Structures are given as structure tokens and as C-alpha cells.
Amino acid sequence: MSHLIAVLASCLLLLAPLTRAEGPLFPPGVRATADGLMAAALDDALALELVTSLSTEIGPRLAGTAQEARARDWAVDQLKKLGFSNVRVEPFAVPLWVRGDERAEILEPFPQPLAVTALGGSTATDPEGVAGDVVAFSSLAALEAAPDGSLAGRIVFVDEPMTRTQDGSGYGVAVGKRRATAYEAERLGAVGALIRSVGTDSHRFPHTGQMRRLTEDGGAGGVPTAALSAPDADQLRRVLARADQVSVRLVLTPQLLPPSRSGNVVAEIPGREAPEEVVLAGAHLDAWDLGTGAVDDGAGVAIVVAAARLLKALPEPPRRTVRVVLFGAEEVGLVGAKAYAEQHAAELEQHVIAAESDFGAGRIWRFDTAVGQSALPTTAAIRAVLHPLGIGPGSNSARGGPDLTYLREAGVPVVGLIQNGWDYFDLHHTPDDTLDKIEPAALAQNVAAYAAFLYLAAEVETDFRK
Ligand SMILES: [Zn+2]
Incomplete structure (x- = not known):
């Protein structure tokens, strides 16, 4: 019996700190x-x-x-x-x-459509769209480092990937390009911008999402900006690797209503x-x-x-x-x-x-x-x-x-x-x-x-x- 009591007592001693640790x-x-x-x-x-x-x-x-x-x-x-x-x-x-028409296509050298969607708050192009040569950046930081006015008439492409994580922490990093690209591209004199979707899939759906918040007076600013699906971003990257000059047309007709x-x-x-x-x-x-x-x-x-x-x-x-x-x-x-x-x-x-x-x-x-x-x-x-x-x-x-x-x-x-x-x-x-x-x-x-x-x-x- 005394042995049993001793065993029970030692169990209780072991359990006591656990109980306290649980609050x-x-x-x-x-x-x-x-x-x-x-x-x-x-x-x-x-x-x-x-x-x-x-x-x-x-x-x-x-x-x-x-x-x-x-x-x-x-x-x-x-x-x-x-x-x-x-x-x-x-x-x-x-x-x-509200969203309008949204499409993009490579004009030269390998004409073909690209899957895009406008970012929330994006400004619109003319109904015929804007066209220009694509200049790619591997990250938002690289885009931010480019000098003012250095991309007149061009279309910016920010090809920054997002890291898949269980806690979603990759999003906080990747979302920066969605928020800032339109405004950085405007500063550089570009006529439009594309980003690799803020997402982790390899499907042909582009991911929308809000750019920087609209201003108090309802203005948006920035150049018309769309997200490419991940496979389309891959495709554009490959085309850029095979040609000195790649031109793209971007049509976005969202509207900012009262x-x-x-x-x-x-x-x-x-x-x-x-x-x-x-x-x-x-x-x-x-x-x-x-x-x-x-x-x-x-x-x-x-x-x-x-x-x-x-x-x-x-x-x-x-x-x-x-x-x-x-x-x-x-x-x-x-x-x-x-x-x-x-x-x-x-x-x-x-x-x-x-x-x-x-x-x-x-x-x-x-x-x-x-x-x-x-x-x-x-x-x-x-x-x-x-x-x-x-x-x-x-x-x-x-x-x-x-x-x-x-x-x-x-x-x-x-x-x-x-x-x-x-x-x-x-x-x-x-x-x-x-x-x-x-x-x-x-x-x-x-x-x-x-x-x-x-x-x-x-x-x-x-x-x-x-
Ligand atoms: Zn939500």
C-alpha cells in the first residue's frame, strides 16, 4: 500500500507543474x-x-x-x-x-492572348487599350530603384513570385507589388503595368485584389494595371528571354463611379x-x-x-x-x-x-x-x-x-x-x-x-x- 501511495504521490508531483503551466x-x-x-x-x-x-x-x-x-x-x-x-x-x-473589359495580348514577336484581370482600383485604358514594349523587373524593389521617367511609353512587368506557407506569411511580402506597381510605373512614365498574380497556384486564373487605397476624393491614380495568371507570367518571361523586344497590348475599362x-x-x-x-x-x-x-x-x-x-x-x-x-x-x-x-x-x-x-x-x-x-x-x-x-x-x-x-x-x-x-x-x-x-x-x-x-x-x- 505504501508503495502505491508513493507512486501516486510522485505522479501528483509530476502532474502539478503541468497543471500550473496550463493556467x-x-x-x-x-x-x-x-x-x-x-x-x-x-x-x-x-x-x-x-x-x-x-x-x-x-x-x-x-x-x-x-x-x-x-x-x-x-x-x-x-x-x-x-x-x-x-x-x-x-x-x-x-x-x-467596377470591372470592365480586361484583356491582354502579346503583339510581337509571338502574337497570342494573355490571361489577365484588373487590379481593384485600377485606372482604365482607352477602349482600344495601350500598347508598348515590356520591361520586366524581378521584384518590386527593383522597380522602385528605377529612375523617374526612365520607361516612357513602356509597359512594366513585375515578375515577383509568392512563397507558399502554412500561415500565409508569403502573402504579406508578395502583396507589396499589387499595392505599389501602378504608382511606381506612373512615376517611371510607363503607360500600363502587369504583375505576376499574388497567388500560389499554377492555374490560368489571374488573382485580383486591391491596389493602394483610393484617395478620399475617390481618385485612384497610377497607370492601368492588371495581374497575369502564373502560367501567363511564365509565358511572358519565356518570350522575353527569346526576344530583344516584346510588345504587349493591354485593354482595361473599369470605372470609378460616384x-x-x-x-x-x-x-x-x-x-x-x-x-x-x-x-x-x-x-x-x-x-x-x-x-x-x-x-x-x-x-x-x-x-x-x-x-x-x-x-x-x-x-x-x-x-x-x-x-x-x-x-x-x-x-x-x-x-x-x-x-x-x-x-x-x-x-x-x-x-x-x-x-x-x-x-x-x-x-x-x-x-x-x-x-x-x-x-x-x-x-x-x-x-x-x-x-x-x-x-x-x-x-x-x-x-x-x-x-x-x-x-x-x-x-x-x-x-x-x-x-x-x-x-x-x-x-x-x-x-x-x-x-x-x-x-x-x-x-x-x-x-x-x-x-x-x-x-x-x-x-x-x-x-x-x-
Ligand atoms: Zn478576406
Whole structure:
């Protein structure tokens, strides 16, 4: 017997530091509720129904268009039907840019078409297009180093590749050329510009995406600029290697229309003890016009709404308010995010923590935080609850999603439920962003993680700022 006790005692001694390292345990009932939410989520079809409905009944929903307005109506309708409180649209103005014709062709020496799409915010060419000799740069940095006025009448081609990574970090590097090429090409005197798509696939779909944000007066500036699909960028590179002079024609006829309306759709589960304290779950409702916006960001909309709906079904609401925010006009420059931060400036102090799902529907594998030191034991304990979902520890330098940028800058703590983005940039901002790319089991795992996180963050008394 004494031997057994000694063995048990040594086991307890071994376990004790592990328990402490995982942070304070939640009360048994709270832990059981979180576990129950995760189990329910893995068996819940709501997220898949929502993203199917949004991507089928609305489809593309570019910011400021009638399609995006229909998406807001759809969201209000769904959130009311699901029983959320305080469902509302918070409107704001947005620049309206719409795509026109877009085509490119090699004129000399090997005439043939190239697959292109205009970058969001691009200026237009004449209907007949612009033509010029192509000057290639291996990177944005090389383009930036070229002297002013040195490429009069030419067409710039920035052939910088993007690195595929699980966490999507290759995007942050590669997106620079999408933002800046039009303006750098203008500085050099070029008449148009092409970039290799910001993407990781080898399909013949070019990737659109916003250039630098439009100015306050709605102006865009820069030369007409399009993305080439990766194989077309490869093709142009080969042609350039075989000829001293390569001329290309580029036709882009997008239009910048008078400013339009957009809005953020907000819904709540009012907290039972501290309703003024807000735990925010975000995603964005708008989507680029080429696909149906199933992955970016229909999946995120479905994940946060379905997760919050599970909390709504609990016998009593969590202590703090859980607020779902479906941001408008994310893709065209975080316009909805800025409007939300401005419209809610007076209550941002009461935003206790925020998370956004905007990286597709891949499985969550890491839990990042950006919280105060004294809150780390609580986030470690939340992470331990998420562990059975295959989620490991991350850093305490989370960025929290694009629509949380202004909130984070205003001091709101954020977390990142980091999804596997290995394949995300194969289809990002292309016609391939469609429902079939979503794996239902992975979507459900996301809902489970969000449900447990939102519940625990709203139930604890932790001040995540400290
Ligand atoms: Zn997105």
C-alpha cells in the first residue's frame, strides 16, 4: 500500500507543474459547457448551410454594389431568424469601382492572348487599350530603384513570385507589388503595368485584389494595371528571354463611379452580468467579383455566426456580450473596419477581446494572442481547452484579422485562431473561390474552436488588456 501511495504521490508531483503551466482551470461547469459546445459544433450543419446559402443565393458581392446590399439583407434576415438580439446595419460610404473589359495580348514577336484581370482600383485604358514594349523587373524593389521617367511609353512587368506557407506569411511580402506597381510605373512614365498574380497556384486564373487605397476624393491614380495568371507570367518571361523586344497590348475599362453605400451588419447575444463588455467575433461580408466568395469570406461569416448561435442556445447567456460583426467593404481597403472603429470609438474600452475569421476554411492549428501579461494564464487555459481540436500554442503577437486592425491599434486585445492556409492562395481572389473548396469537417472544426473561445472569453472575468 505504501508503495502505491508513493507512486501516486510522485505522479501528483509530476502532474502539478503541468497543471500550473496550463493556467488556472475553469470551474468544472464552465469547462463542461465549453467541451459541450465543441462537441455540438462538430455535429452541427449550420455553418455549411450558411456558406452554401450566401455563396449560392448572393454569390459575388463587391463593396458598394447592389450585390453587397443584397448580402446585408441576407445577413440581417439570417441573424434575426437565428434569434440574435440588436440585429442592425451600420451604414457608411464607400468608393465604387467596377470591372470592365480586361484583356491582354502579346503583339510581337509571338502574337497570342494573355490571361489577365484588373487590379481593384485600377485606372482604365482607352477602349482600344495601350500598347508598348515590356520591361520586366524581378521584384518590386527593383522597380522602385528605377529612375523617374526612365520607361516612357513602356509597359512594366513585375515578375515577383509568392512563397507558399502554412500561415500565409508569403502573402504579406508578395502583396507589396499589387499595392505599389501602378504608382511606381506612373512615376517611371510607363503607360500600363502587369504583375505576376499574388497567388500560389499554377492555374490560368489571374488573382485580383486591391491596389493602394483610393484617395478620399475617390481618385485612384497610377497607370492601368492588371495581374497575369502564373502560367501567363511564365509565358511572358519565356518570350522575353527569346526576344530583344516584346510588345504587349493591354485593354482595361473599369470605372470609378460616384461613392456608394455599404454597411457593417451587427448582431448580439447580450451578456447576463456585464452586457457593456463586448467579445467581438468578426468576418467580412463583401467578396471580390470574380468568384462566389465562398472561401473569402463566406466561410468566415458562416463560422462566426454558427459559433455564436451555439452560445445562443445555452440555457443562459455568457456573462459578457458576444457581438458578431460582419464587416462591409473589407476587400477595397478595410472601409468597414475603419467605419466600425470610428462609430464605436466611445465603447472600444469595453471591447474586451476580438477575433476575426478571414483566412478561408482550413483547420485551425494554432492559437495566437495579443493580450496583457497577466491575461496569459487565461489564454493558456483557453488554448488547453482547444487542444483536443488539434490546436497548439502560438505567439502573443497576434494581428487578429484585417478588420480588427483599427481596434488592435486602439488597444483592443485580439486573438488569432490560425487556419492552415497552405492552399488558400491557390484560389484567393480568383473565379476558383467557390463552395466546393470547403471541406465540411474542417469548417466544423473552426466553428468548434470559435464557439469554445467566444464562450470562455465571455464567461471569465479576466481583463485581457492587463
Ligand atoms: Zn478576406
